Amino acid sequence: MAKIKRILVANRGEIAVRIIRACRDLGIEAVAVYSDADREALHVRYASRAYRLGPAPAADSYLRIDRLLEIAAESGADAVHPGYGFLAENADFARAAVAAGLTFIGPAPEVMESVGDKNRARQIALAAGAPTVPGSPEPVEDADTARSIAAELGYPVMLKAVAGGGGKGMRRVDDPADIESSLRSASSEANSAFGDGRVYIEKAILNPRHVEIQILCDEHGNRIHLGERECSLQRRHQKVVEESPSPILSDDLRERMGVAALAIAAQAGYSNAGTVEFLLDEQRDFYFIEVNARLQVEHAVTEMVTGIDLVAAQIAVAEGQPLPWRQEDISLKGAAIECRIYAEDPANGFSPCPGLVEGLRVPGGPGIRDDSALYEGYDVPIYYDPMISKLVAWGHDRSTALARMRRALQEYKVVGIATTIPLFQRIIEDPAFIAGDFDTGYLDELLQDGVLGPDHDRHDEIDDVAAIAAALHTFLREEARAFQIHNGSRSPWKLAGRNSGLRDFSR
Amino acid sequence: MAKIKRILVANRGEIAVRIIRACRDLGIEAVAVYSDADREALHVRYASRAYRLGPAPAADSYLRIDRLLEIAAESGADAVHPGYGFLAENADFARAAVAAGLTFIGPAPEVMESVGDKNRARQIALAAGAPTVPGSPEPVEDADTARSIAAELGYPVMLKAVAGGGGKGMRRVDDPADIESSLRSASSEANSAFGDGRVYIEKAILNPRHVEIQILCDEHGNRIHLGERECSLQRRHQKVVEESPSPILSDDLRERMGVAALAIAAQAGYSNAGTVEFLLDEQRDFYFIEVNARLQVEHAVTEMVTGIDLVAAQIAVAEGQPLPWRQEDISLKGAAIECRIYAEDPANGFSPCPGLVEGLRVPGGPGIRDDSALYEGYDVPIYYDPMISKLVAWGHDRSTALARMRRALQEYKVVGIATTIPLFQRIIEDPAFIAGDFDTGYLDELLQDGVLGPDHDRHDEIDDVAAIAAALHTFLREEARAFQIHNGSRSPWKLAGRNSGLRDFSR
Amino acid sequence: MIIEVQLEGDDTARRYRVAREDGEVCLRRLDDDGDGETVCLDWRTPEPRVYSLLIEGKSYDVHIDENSADEEVLEVHLLSRVIRSRASDARKRRIVKDGAGPDGPVQIVAPMPGRVVKILTAEGTAVTRGDGIIVLEAMKMENELKAPRDGIVVSVLVEEGQGVEGGTLLATIE
């Protein structure tokens, strides 16, 4: 049970900053790593130490296990935290770190491997007595087998990649006639995405909700769960808004799902923080889908309602400490919601928008937490995941949390790059979302008429003010330009702007 | 019990922003008011409506009761929130607002008046059976009376202004020989500060702690308390750091102080949110000192540990709603601490530092709340109170709250004006503060050797890096200047800076 | 100056006469129905691209993003909404129109910084509206830039693998 003194944070961006903050709070030194694109990133600036990994592409930097271990040795780190993404669920990395004498902050490599394989994870769940989606426990090889399994399950069925995630290699089949072609296309998509074309069949859960249980297990066999997160708001199978508690879980259902999640954890020999994901059908029956053997992006909503710092808890467990809580110590207080803010333009097909953050105003006040890697002057690089901030709001009930989120989104100004803030502003005004009445298909449906909403959502007063602002903006730009043409290239607007409000153009 | 629809926020700065946020969270329109110095202030920008009050000086704007009532009528406001400072405890304003048909968000004017007079408040406390500091309930007129009261109480005694606050008109007397001159000087100081020279005598509480109870009372006789705030960290009788819970209160003592506070509230007929302030002596005996009939600056620490939004609660009470909580529903979870960040230079005798905020980086992450009125480009005006932000940290225990505050202070960057952030960085490293071992005299004592601490606090590594950074900064400045001299006044550094890191000098 | 503002979804553009009077910016709407009132705006720019407007007692904090490829295309962020619009100096717009009307050359501009991963049409190729011209990659996502109208790709100014800034001219169609 060695006290951890220096943690290599094998990640970048907002999650690296999050982990570094936990280190600072615990009096632990954080060692940052950076690619050439990230020398000025906040995680480098907030860390105690920082080392260059390599060129900008992730394959040359954040995915380089050899360089990470070299830096761990050079910096004198005694532990490594992988964050999420990159190498977070790479058992080879975990194994290499342990072999190098480092404490890996996460589950043991062999556990990571077994729960990371969908088929093995499914078998673990079955052995633990947890409900799973009806279907084949084994990959299917040919269309005839698939057809006979599907007939037994009843249509519609889902074909899913064994190595899958993010909706790749996934097909819904409504009719036996489509089995063969769907199997072929799912397998080929899975192969090109994961290098593994194996596919299995499950009964399709119609209009499902995605609800997951946060678990926390120590190395002494103590296991607790920290309630659920509602993650049904997904765009193309990617979570965009999460909340805790789920608006539809009863205490009884939460208890049963928690018990199932912990049984799976026990069966897998799981330790450290993890997430057990379930689908809920329209009868509120739940089915295990997978284990995420790492910290999740949406961990903050659980932190807000339980008061527990999950990163600090991960570190304590990795040190070998027993959990300081028993299940009865855990209760969910109030409600929390998270928006994943991306550097993407929702009005333009969610095309990525890296670039210079010319202006930034961060929301504040009661119940607001901003976990971001932004600062004014930061240049969002083109190479990595476009998530730039996680905005979290807490309230004593769900409607207060939503109201605060609405307010915070309005306060948040990121100037210079487009972000998905307008997407969340749309979602948070939608009656079905406000009522808690949505499933995993809801968001894609909502966005069919464009992110900014249908025309009937327009508002005369807002239109008038927007048009006036646009006219003002254009007038000032053209005026400044005319002045420059008449007076030579050196603009006097620097002085004039102070008084006339033209500072915008003088910067 | 009329629902409030539109609130005139009769204040400015961070507290106006705080109230406007609560309005937005509740779906209520906020009407801001502004002086000529505040047209670009955040409270104007965040409000639904905004009206000009008058010229910059407070006497011509924020203290103009007539203008406020005109604006309330013009804007269609149905209620007024006074914040703190300015007219918050001015019973004439409250009375005029009520007479104009507005709902005043605070206690009734006559209650405000009775608890605002120190002598009457003391009589209320005595009638309520609450312990008060031994002393005269009446102002003393002459030195002989004073001497005989002092002899009865035992030295040292305190002379205090009836209309007092902030340490003005206050004298400690250790010896009968000093009574006469102290009485004269306290009375004259009180007269010039408050226009009221009356002074009373109390026994001096040695090495006291200042602990206050937050109360919340509705108009139906329901009263609860939300625990205490420890406010002993004061510089020249002004609170600078507050926390909840107090590091020295037992559950039993909290309960007894809460009961005393509520008895005083009942005796006064108090409604809405308020604070009952006490001194604690070295035996942990407590003595009532005064009632603050308004929201306090430090209300956020109570919000963090109770989960209750005090401004929202004030509005609900003002609407005539009964409190939704009973005393047994209230518990303090974890610990919260607040630093009042001022635009003052702690290294230069706390001289005020208004001016342009050229750069701003706000801290974030778990447990951090920033209630501020700052943004990058904001020009802090010279006319008003220098408090620019309240930084609050919450943790599941006091040491976690302190660690997060330490981290947040390090993250917080306000470029362009000096702030008191270095003062808090000093306090938070001080062993006595960390141990919770301090009284109201602690901070002035700590600061005797200067805010930045004694020389033995120096650190070779930090000195080396600081000197290198200073050399680099100076080199870059001189280099840019030399380049400008050689190449004419139009600087090419705008381009060069991008690559060489010289952006600093090109802005 | 006459400023024309076309809000997305509106049938017709709004026209404003905007001028400085005694240092103030004053504005009159000139739509079909004739003569509106001239109002002088109470406005500030407290932050870059952010306008604080007070109109009839109401406070609006407006943030305007210009499209990096076309400064006339604006996204106006206001009260939790985004209103897309095109705003231009009417006289200037006429000049541009004369030179590059619907039949003039069209420029394909990088909408964001990124890397050119594929050039789909060589110089001299005839394309129809919607054909892909260039694939640009940024943040793990590929974006196909399409021909906004029929024509011939007269120039391609970048190479595969090249990194480009937002706003870079990539190709021209005539």
Added chain:
Amino acid sequence: MIIEVQLEGDDTARRYRVAREDGEVCLRRLDDDGDGETVCLDWRTPEPRVYSLLIEGKSYDVHIDENSADEEVLEVHLLSRVIRSRASDARKRRIVKDGAGPDGPVQIVAPMPGRVVKILTAEGTAVTRGDGIIVLEAMKMENELKAPRDGIVVSVLVEEGQGVEGGTLLATIE
């Protein structure tokens, strides 16, 4: 360039030779003990007046405030500490010294924006170090600006009631 840095509380100043080598800023400490090693700094300025320094694997996020009245007086904010220092180009400092040594004229400058509430000494008055010259008010607080050394007030450039910006020259003592 030779830069001298005097940290408050230190007996002697540190001297650095700073130069650009192949675009990098390299620095060598030149203290009494003779010749140190030349190191090229890994530095950036991600934000105005903020430096990110990496030195021997350690990361320092340093924020430097210049005194508005005297650019050589720096407050270096680093790891929860504030280190006050005076840093200058040694050659330039010599020039200034020749012109305005300890016996030269001294300027009283407004340390912050504010309003002149009182002028305590008229032009021509002899003052001793510590005497109040001007009272400046800002944010409900009065600040007395004092004579930094003995001399005669040769000019007072402001009037009572006047508002001044930070850095404004208020008076000169010789």
